[in-house]
Amino acid sequence: MAVYTRVDEDQLKDLLSGYGIGELTSFSGITQGVENSNYRLSTTGGEFILTLYEKRVDRADLPFFIGLMGHMANAGINCPKPVEDTSGQILQEVSDRAAAIVTFLDGTWSNSPTPQRCRAAGAVLARMHLAGADYMTLRRNALNSAGWMPLLEASDKGQTDGLLPDLWAQAKTRLEGILADWPHDLPHGVIHADLFPDNVLFIGDRVTGVIDFYFACNDFIAYDLAIMLNAWCFEPDGSFNITKALQLVSGYQSTRPLSNAEIAAIPVLCRGAAMRFFLTRLYDWINTPADAQVRPHDPMDYWRRLNFHHQVNTPKAYGFGG
């Protein structure tokens, strides 16, 4: 849940007077997204989300994110579509924050998606990768493999080892292994980079919304699938659910078959994806005051995923055929 910027009716009415989307009938701050302040707006013209971009989002990146959502929506992906004001402008200024209105999407998400939903989500990821091929704006992945060692080094060794004896040194050894094996020449493109279950909305098994594009960037395309294998296919007890992985991978490949090089890289990409979320969660865990009202994610969930990945070394383990 985000640092929260308050807005009130008068500001919203002012803002909406510049749009052609009806009169405000209701608004409330919502807790979706951890980086920004989000409001749900109901108007006589429909349902919308107003996002106020907080400090953790670089203003220089906003044209990339906003443009990407528009690009994806135009390509038929069910994602929030940025709404233009009557002068054609999307980015606004509200309470000293950059802000934008996007369409609201129906649908709900579950922390433990079914295999059917894994398949549908894999297919939608592949459709986004295809749609991203002609999106010409670039954004470097601020959390790419080059950033992982500095993140570990910024995490206090004593506090890290408080989670598990010798964790810091073990993480360093594993990270060195991942970096040594990290691929150099896989297909690049626009990736979502954070497609966790809470960012894909469903009604039944149908995807009704892909949201939260604020980590999107350019990186290896197959790395995005590795992030999903980590986020969608482990059970709460830490076990890997191969049925879900099979569905996720086959849903993906039904739309965009991976190259042999991509498939061969899946094991190290999965290790890297788990390491990336382990490291950011470790850093936040250590640096969030004990009495803060927002509890960070437990980094050890991703350490257990790393344990799994380090025991396997074939793409078959992730649902890829012989």
Added chain:
Amino acid sequence: MAVYTRVDEDQLKDLLSGYGIGELTSFSGITQGVENSNYRLSTTGGEFILTLYEKRVDRADLPFFIGLMGHMANAGINCPKPVEDTSGQILQEVSDRAAAIVTFLDGTWSNSPTPQRCRAAGAVLARMHLAGADYMTLRRNALNSAGWMPLLEASDKGQTDGLLPDLWAQAKTRLEGILADWPHDLPHGVIHADLFPDNVLFIGDRVTGVIDFYFACNDFIAYDLAIMLNAWCFEPDGSFNITKALQLVSGYQSTRPLSNAEIAAIPVLCRGAAMRFFLTRLYDWINTPADAQVRPHDPMDYWRRLNFHHQVNTPKAYGFGG
């Protein structure tokens, strides 16, 4: 914004299966209310709010709050109406919290309500006071005048004086004066006790919702109006807006005329109401860590209101006629 208990689709679908209010189509955590976790639920049957009661709300008080909302709704007050499940039960258990579903209300609020809205809000407060007369459950005001000195004493003198030199001793002197003048025998009844502008929803000048009954209790009825004079009639620069006060008071009296004793007590009730919010905000201000993500309200807003109240000593100053 509240400590936040997460719930997910599976829990909500389980919960809704016990109700007759349709299928879930969307949900999001919302930031309304500071004491509890709130979710907006959209179903094929309508719009609802699910509240999970957090630790700051005593479970023993829930029947009072839930019953009061039902009582007010039945009396024609536009307030959230508790929804029964198919077995007639309102209170549920979700994520180890007591929980209840209530109806969602359209409408928006503003931090600087117009005089017309002050009038309408005053009238609705009076209607609630009349409707409360036959609500038979009782709840002591946990923040009544007897609790104010302990609150001040629990606020560190050094940190208090860091806000303004000698503030702690000045507050003590003022509080002693208020307690010495505090009335003993005004009409008692159910009061909302927190009817700030963000708890009254409007469409235009029409009240469409009164929300957040979780401070409601039994106390002097006129004290509730004094809370509103403080919360609705001061401008952001600290000045008292007599036009708004006139409208608030005449809106109230159009529905429930105050007795002479109540009118005579308005000045001390206004001082007491300002002191109560000054003291809770002071306590929260001092005891909230500097790096917490929720910024407490500045207690000095209410100190400035106290400065105003201590310069006047007639009900006329608050919009009461000769």
